[in-house]
Amino acid sequence: MKHTIALVDDDQNILTSVSIALEAEGFDVRIYKDGASALNGITSLPPDLAILDIKMPRMDGMELLNRIRTQSRLPVIFLTSRDDEIDEILGLRMGADDYITKPFSQSLLIERIRAILRRTETESATAGPTSDNTIVRGSLVIDADRHLCSWKEEPLQLTVTEFLILQSLVQRPGHVKSRDQLMDAAYGENIYVDDRTVDSHIKRLRKKFKATDDNFDKIETLYGIGYRYAET
Secondary structure, three states: OOOOOOOOOOHHHHHHHHHHHHHHHHOOOEEEEHHHHHHHHHHHHOEEEEEEEEOOOOOHHHHHHHHHOOOOOOOOOEEEEOOOOHHHHHHHOOOOEEEEOOOOOOOHHHHHHHHHHHHHHHHHHHHOOOOOOOOEEEEEEEEEEOOOOEEEOOOOOOOHHHHHHHHHHOOOOOEEHHHHHHHHHHHHOOOOHHHHHHHHHHHHHHHHHHHOOOOOOEEEEEEEOOEEEEEO
């Protein structure tokens, strides 16, 4: 069954290029040039996932997400400019599933879409048996196939980027991963992301763990070097 993607952006070049790329990958795409028309379309005919630009006329992506969240848990990816870090953080707090900074790789966007759709389709299996591709580190369980993570049996809602960074860290506890290595794990080797972006993801990861366990201290910073997941 084809998945339907709502693509919302006021940039016609992005609407055209991204919709062509998504359709080539087998997705049905509905395009909207502003938040107000997108809200009407998404409400009347819900897609499987929405891609929202943050800065748009009539209704920006933040307000659109807020209105969507009053009635739906529709998976959402934000498109944002490099200088919009505050908007990124606010968007994730409001319930976006991930964000991608412009300019972006279309292949990266497609990977993120597929990962979020897989997670959405398998979240109901959280309490079921783990898959073969599972990492267990003490109280931490990561199921890579289902894109599920739990700490002390409490599920954590991680973005795709956060999940990939955490997975990279826990594969070798006690070993330091540089920011460049974490960037490659989360974004691929051909995508440039500055150090501040990785630090922001680590900060949000820690916050999510501490919301479940205030004593969580497994993600360690080695200043000037990188990060590591503490050995259990």
